[in-house]
Amino acid sequence: MINTSNYRTCPDTGFEIDLNADKLIKWNAVSGVVFLLIGGLFGLGVALTRWPAVHLLPAEWFYMALTAHGFDVLLVWIIFFEVAVLYFAGAVLLGSRLAAPKVAWLAYWMMLGGAIVTNIAVLRGDSSVMFTSYVPMKAAPDFYLGIIVFAVGVLLACFVFFGTLVIAKQDKTYSGSVPLVVFGATVAAIIAVFTIAAGAIILIPTLLWSVGYIGHIDTLMYKIVWWAMGHSSQQVNVVVHISLWYALAAILFGAKPLSEKVSRTAFLLYILFLQLASVHHLLVEPGLSSEYKIFNTSYALYLAVLGSMIHGLTVPGAVEAAQRKKGYNKGLFEWLRKAPWGNPAFAGFALSVVMFGFLGGITGVMMGAEQLNIIIHNTLYVPGHFHGTVVVGTTLAFMAFSYWFVPVLWQKELVLPGLAKWQPYLFGIGMGLVSVFMMGAGTLGVPRRHWDINFSDAAMAYEFPGAAHLMMGLNGMAALVGGLGAAIFILNMVGTILWGKSKTPAVATAAPAPPSGGAAVLAGHGSSEGMSVPGTFTLALIFLVAFVLYYFVNWKYLAGVWPLS
Amino acid sequence: MSIYPPEKRIWWKEPIERSEILWIVIALVWSLIMFVMMPYWHIAGEQNLSNEAYRIKPDVFAERTEAMAEKFTVREEGDTGTPVVHPPAGSDIYMLARLWEWWPVLELEKDQTYRLHLSSMDYQHGFSLLPENINLQVHPDYEMVVTIKPNRIGEYSVVCNEFCGIGHHTMVGKIHVVAK
Numbered sequence: 001m002i003n004t005s006n007y008r009t010c011p012d013t014g015f016e017i018d019l020n021a022d023k024l025i026k027w028n029a030v031s032g033v034v035f036l037l038i039g040g041l042f043g044l045g046v047a048l049t050r051w052p053a054v055h056l057l058p059a060e061w062f063y064m065a066l067t068a069h070g071f072d073v074l075l076v077w078i079i080f081f082e083v084a085v086l087y088f089a090g091a092v093l094l095g096s097r098l099a100a101p102k103v104a105w106l107a108y109w110m111m112l113g114g115a116i117v118t119n120i121a122v123l124r125g126d127s128s129v130m131f132t133s134y135v136p137m138k139a140a141p142d143f144y145l146g147i148i149v150f151a152v153g154v155l156l157a158c159f160v161f162f163g164t165l166v167i168a169k170q171d172k173t174y175s176g177s178v179p180l181v182v183f184g185a186t187v188a189a190i191i192a193v194f195t196i197a198a199g200a201i202i203l204i205p206t207l208l209w210s211v212g213y214i215g216h217i218d219t220l221m222y223k224i225v226w227w228a229m230g231h232s233s234q235q236v237n238v239v240v241h242i243s244l245w246y247a248l249a250a251i252l253f254g255a256k257p258l259s260e261k262v263s264r265t266a267f268l269l270y271i272l273f274l275q276l277a278s279v280h281h282l283l284v285e286p287g288l289s290s291e292y293k294i295f296n297t298s299y300a301l302y303l304a305v306l307g308s309m310i311h312g313l314t315v316p317g318a319v320e321a322a323q324r325k326k327g328y329n330k331g332l333f334e335w336l337r338k339a340p341w342g343n344p345a346f347a348g349f350a351l352s353v354v355m356f357g358f359l360g361g362i363t364g365v366m367m368g369a370e371q372l373n374i375i376i377h378n379t380l381y382v383p384g385h386f387h388g389t390v391v392v393g394t395t396l397a398f399m400a401f402s403y404w405f406v407p408v409l410w411q412k413e414l415v416l417p418g419l420a421k422w423q424p425y426l427f428g429i430g431m432g433l434v435s436v437f438m439m440g441a442g443t444l445g446v447p448r449r450h451w452d453i454n455f456s457d458a459a460m461a462y463e464f465p466g467a468a469h470l471m472m473g474l475n476g477m478a479a480l481v482g483g484l485g486a487a488i489f490i491l492n493m494v495g496t497i498l499w500g501k502s503k504t505p506a507v508a509t510a511a512p513a514p515p516s517g518g519a520a521v522l523a524g525h526g527s528s529e530g531m532s533v534p535g536t537f538t539l540a541l542i543f544l545v546a547f548v549l550y551y552f553v554n555w556k557y558l559a560g561v562w563p564l565s
Numbered sequence: 566m567s568i569y570p571p572e573k574r575i576w577w578k579e580p581i582e583r584s585e586i587l588w589i590v591i592a593l594v595w596s597l598i599m600f601v602m603m604p605y606w607h608i609a610g611e612q613n614l615s616n617e618a619y620r621i622k623p624d625v626f627a628e629r630t631e632a633m634a635e636k637f638t639v640r641e642e643g644d645t646g647t648p649v650v651h652p653p654a655g656s657d658i659y660m661l662a663r664l665w666e667w668w669p670v671l672e673l674e675k676d677q678t679y680r681l682h683l684s685s686m687d688y689q690h691g692f693s694l695l696p697e698n699i700n701l702q703v704h705p706d707y708e709m710v711v712t713i714k715p716n717r718i719g720e721y722s723v724v725c726n727e728f729c730g731i732g733h734h735t736m737v738g739k740i741h742v743v744a745k
Contacts, residue, residue, distance in 0.1 A: 059731060059734065060731060063728065063731065063733075093568055093569075129728075130728050134688075134689050134727070136687070136688060136689075136705065137688050137689075137728075137729070137730065174570050175570060175574075176570040176571060176574045177570055177571055177574075177576065178570065179566075179567060179568050179569050179570055179571075180567040180568075180571075181567050181568050218706075219689060219704045219705060219706065219707070220704060220707060246567035246568075247567060247568055249567065250566040250567040250568045250569075251568065254566060255566065255567070256566045256567060256572070257567055258582055258585055259579060259581045259582065259585060260571045260576040260577070260579065261576060261577050261579060261581065262581055262585055262589070263567075282702075284614060284700060284701045284702050285702045285704070285709075286618035286683075286702070286704060286707045286708065286709035287618040287704075287707055287709075288616075289616050290607060290613070290614070290616055294600075294603045294604065298599070298600050298603070301596060301597060301600045302596035302597070302599055302600055303596065305592075305596055305599075306589075306592050306593055306596050309588070309592035309595075309596075310585075310588070310589060310592065313584075313585065313588045314585065317584075317585070318567070365599065369599070369602065369603060370603045370606075371603065371606050371610060371612055371613055371614075373700075374612060374614065374699055374700060374701075375698045375699065375700065376700070377691070377700040377701075377702065377726075378691045378693065378700055378702070378726040378727055379693070379698070379700060379726060443698070444696075444698070445693060445695040445696060445697075445698040445724070447691065447693055447724055447725070447726030448726065449726075449727075449728040449733070450724075450726065450728075450733065450734050451733070451734040452734040452735075453734075455734065455735065455737055457734070457735045458734070458735040458736070458737045459643045459644045459645045459647075459666070459735070459737070460642070460643045460647075460722070460737045460738065460739055461722075461737060462695050462722030462724055462737055464695075465696075532582065532583075532584065533582075533584055534584070536584075537584045537587075537588065540588055544591065544592075544595065547595070548595070551599065551602075555602070555606070555610075558610075558612050559610065559611065559612065561612055561697045561698065561699055562612075562694075562697055562699060562713055562714060562715055562716055562717075563611040563612060563713070563714040563716065564611070564612050564613060564614060564699065564711055564712065564713055564714075565611070565613055565614075565615055565711070565712045
């Protein structure tokens with residue numbers, strides 16, 4: 001086979017990088033960051049409108065901004081970055097050429113074009129149907145069309161990734177099994193294919209309905225199939241950011257998984273059970289049986305939750321084992337105290353792991369319990385939960401990874417290294433508080449997607465308790481802090497790419513060289529050797545106690561409301 | 566390292582460390598407990614949704630709601646003069662959702678059970694009973710039936726919590742719970 005690709009050798013890591021992959025990774029990542037900026041600004045508008053004392057936007061603008069916010073950050077930013085991660089995992093980590101670069105470029109332009117078309121439809125003002133676009137509320141045809149084109153682009157990108165895996169295997173660019181991070185990326189891409197298939201099944205008929213070729217779309221069926229896309233796509237996010245957690249643990253600490261077998265099986269649980277996801281959103285809907293709701297919402301028997309709880313131990317566990325090997329052995333937590341908290345890649349990673357678990361994970365299981373959903377459905381608790389998953393979990397993990405990946409890939413130095421140190425804390429804690437205050441307001445019944453909880457134009461009104469208004473105000477303030485963090489990140493990344501000084505390869509931040517040849521393999525440490533992680537285990541038990549207590553507190557709340565049967 | 570192929574080629578035969586196994590067992594047990602909690606609550610808990618639902622045309626549902634309102638209206642409420650309906654305890658009661666109101670206002674007796682029927686005339690709406698914080702999704706063409714037993718006297722509001730267009734935030738209804 002004639003290999004026409006050109007490679008460059010990364011001075012920091014020694015990876016052989018296919019130039020096509022190099023360029024595509026950069027373009028996808030940068031496009032993602034641009035949409036993070038756009039979507040983030042819409043989000044700020046939403047948060048400031050829901051702050052009762054500010055009430056920034058008029059109602060029409062608010063609903064428009066909310067629709068755009070969901071689409072731009074939840075879908076476009078995250079998926080552009082994920083495509084970059086897929087190409088990184090497939091081509092860079094495996095040292096392979098990227099399959100079909102022309103298809104990859106087509107995928108890129110379809111994603112960009114689709115995203116722009118849908119944004120225009122929303123900003124025109126006739127498609128403020130929210131990200132979920134529940135029928136029979138109708139958006140303009142180009143709203144759905146843009147999403148479909150975007151999704152087809154993503155599908156192509158997934159196939160480019162699969163093709164790259166095949167090429168790497170054929171060309172023997174690596175020996176043995178693929179790295180864990182690549183394994184995780186593969187799991188994400190497989191789930192993405194299912195996700196996009198579900199999206200096509202529902203969005204194509206909806207497009208035809210909005211044009212007028214189809215007369216009726218059943219509201220319940222729409223929701224079941226739409227959420228097979230909507231929820232599964234969040235699982236893609238989870239899988240990708242967990243893969244990046246493993247990558248960061250390896251890059252920052254030279255950490256290896258405690259056990260390849262356990263971590264890979266945990267990923268596999270996602271493929272097997274995460275597909276069962278759509279009914280989380282239909283637990284208080286008419287027309288579905290409780291048996292089906294319980295089976296589906298628990299991912300069979302919470303086996304996907306089990307997968308996440310395993311990663312919750314093995315990711316920090318890998319860091320602890322690596323730190324202990326370096327001699328940070330005092331007590332339970334010296335390994336953690338002596339971690340590089342001033343390095344934004346580590347700080348973002350650590351906050352992402354902790355907050356994803358406590359804010360996103362626990363609360364997601366809570367509202368996914370069939371009966372508990374009665375006291376949560378469609379309140380602000382729901383966005384509170386998913387800002388705990390996709391913002392302080394996924395987005396913060398992507399930011400953390402960027403602090404390593406942007407300087408290395410572009411070979412430039414960060415323009416604002418001082419501010420970068422504070423950035424993960426500003427963004428993480430700000431958005432973490434956004435999540436907390438929204439959930440707090442939600443437990444008081446404050447509805448999501450609502451312009452005015454003072455009901456000033458309503459014929460009848462409900463007076464929310466003072467605490468609800470207070471929490472909406474605090475939510476707005478926390479969003480400003482988080483928004484400042486996001487702004488610093490974007491400024492830093494864009495500035496670095498455009499004006500950053502060329503960097504001299506820094507050995508200190510470089511990943512250790514790969515084990516090459518038999519000697520290294522023979523010297524490799526087995527899983528059972530010196531891998532005890534008492535600190536992580538203690539943290540995991542603290543997590544479990546919080547989980548159990550909070551779970552039963554919610555059942556107690558539920559037991560207090562009107563009997564229903 | 567997770568970014569390189571596993572150091573041992575036969576990684577699947579490596580032993581698993583004790584704390585990992587212990588955590589997996591704990592997490593699995595907790596997962597099963599959470600799973601069992603849902604069927605358990607159907608048996609022992611008092612807050613469960615029935616699985617009773619029907620397909621229904623909006624005008625049929627509106628007719629039934631109006632028939633109830635005609636029989637049992639006791640007064641009017643609010644700027645729009647919405648009827649307040651006091652149906653007999655134990656009966657079938659109806660509340661319809663439409664852009665942008667919950668109709669009619671219901672007056673119920675404490676500690677009595679009612680079969681509440683919910684459906685929408687147009688878009689989807691969210692029935693959010695406050696301050697109880699009971700939230701149900703209301704679809705057009707579907708009729709949900711849920712048996713409720715109000716157990717506290719007071720004025721309750723029904724806020725719409727599913728986005729239903731530009732007047733969404735004005736869509737508020739009422740349920741009064743009075744002594745028997």
